Amino acid sequence: MDTFTIDDGVRRAKSAQMHGLSEIWARIDGGVETKLRIDQLRSPKRSIPLTIRRDIDAWDTINDAMRTDPDLLPPIDVRPGAVGIPIAAIRVGS
Numbered sequence: 001m002d003t004f005t006i007d008d009g010v011r012r013a014k015s016a017q018m019h020g021l022s023e024i025w026a027r028i029d030g031g032v033e034t035k036l037r038i039d040q041l042r043s044p045k046r047s048i049p050l051t052i053r054r055d056i057d058a059w060d061t062i063n064d065a066m067r068t069d070p071d072l073l074p075p076i077d078v079r080p081g082a083v084g085i086p087i088a089a090i091r092v093g094s
Contacts, residue, residue, distance in 0.1 A: 009076025
């Protein structure tokens, strides 16, 4: 299975996983857009902090959009690679 490291979009990927989605739109190396399985993604971040208002607002906005219509969110940016941790292992709020 090919794996991809997220350059931008860790919050979107984690929210998708938390809402039970198995795939998310991704842009690979700034080029082609395709749906990738959440289990193919790796995050350079171990957690999504929710300690300041800006972080909370960003999370709430993404989480609400993921719940209502995830296909309207921009694709995450990824590159081939296995650097980072699986999305399921990311902690939210720490």
